[in-house]
Amino acid sequence: MALGGARFRYIISSNTLGRFGLAMGEGAKRILLVEDTEVNRVVVRRLVRELNVSLEEAENGQAAVDLIRGGRTYDLILMDKEMPVVDGHEATRQIRSLGVTTPIVALSGDSLESDRDLFLQAGADEFQPKPLTRDKLINIFSRYGLDYD
Amino acid sequence: MEVSRLQRRYIDFISALFHEGFLDSQFTELQHLQDESNPDFVSEVASLFFEDSERLLNELSRTLDQQTVDFKKIDAHVHQLKGSSASIGAQRVKNVCLTFRSCCDENNLEGCLGCLQQVKQECYLVKNKLDALFRLEQQILATGGVVPIMSKD
Structure with missing residues (x-):
């Protein structure tokens, strides 16, 4: 159905995610979401639900x-x-100083180059603008080997 | 007949919300996350957003009412509101937050007070619009219809 250039469809069945549409089971990858805003955590929680990952959250x-x-x-x-308390730049620095090599994807609503640079200097692997979408997350997970081919 | 009339009204209404800038593509993203196991996902996230924004707006009013205004504290609250409004696709709220943060950077009290009124107004407007949208969804479901969702592409 089209209206003013917008296209609509009727969603009847559950969303499916192809190769990602697996029930969370043994061997689920562990993700830590560090985010202070509850609304954002709720959205990410829902986004990862069908992605066969185990999500932990830190405020x-x-x-x-x-x-x-x-x-x-x-x-x-x-x-x-x-x-x-401690912002993302500092937390990234501290995590790296503990010798942790886990990939860190930095997130920010302001796509400022200075933010990106500070995050990369602190030890983040990459920088992504917020808000996250399912497609963005799937791409991120793929890049870090969290998919299930 | 009744269902298709309601569905048409729904499409017209939500199209206007996008056209007038109340919502952006992130709202569609949330709609696509709603399914049988989460039939009220969008309205639940919206409720959470409005509860949170009410708290933040009260905090902002209190902080801006102090003799000595703590612009860093104001900025932190506006940052939260910007982030959560972006997460639900409340575009006009998010845009006022961007201006609000610039005023914080400049320690511009007048500007901050103006933005506070504007952001309150935008929250009020988008809440009323979304309440009406969710009511329309319920009417469609009550008549046995399916809610039309805008495609992401």
Whole structure:
């Protein structure tokens, strides 16, 4: 159905995600989401639901560093920039200083080059603008070997 | 007959919300995450957003009302509102937040006060619009219809 250039479709069945549409089971990759805004966490939680990953959440950079110091290990870290207590730049730096080599994908709503540079200097692997979408996440997961071919 | 009339109204209404800039593609993204196991996902995320924005707007009013205004604190609250509005696709709210943050950077009290009024107004407007949209969805479902969702491409 088209209207003013927009296209509509009727969604009847569940969303399917092809090769990613697996139930979370043994061997699920572990993702740490570091994000202070609850709405954003709820959306990411829903985005990853069919992606066969196990998601843990930290509300700020300090909570993330504490989880890692406590022995938690992850296959990927999604790190927001601006957060209370310890921000994303500093948390990334601290995580790297602990010798952790887990890929860190930095996230920010402001696509400023300075943010990107600071994150990369702190040890992030890449920088992605927010908000995340399912397609963006699938691409990120693929790049870091979190897919299931 | 009734269902198709409601579906047409729905399409007209949501198209206008996009056309007038109230919503952007992130809202469509959320709609595509809604399925039988999460039939109210979009309205639940929207409710969470409006609860959170009410809290942040109250905090902003209080902080801007102080004798000495802490612009860093204001900026942190606006940052949160910007992030959550972007996550639900409330484009006009997000855009005012961008201007609001520039005013914070410049320690521009007048500008911040103006932006606070504007962002309150935009939150109020988009809440009313989304309430009406969700009511229309319920009417379509009650008549046995399926809610039309805009394609992402």
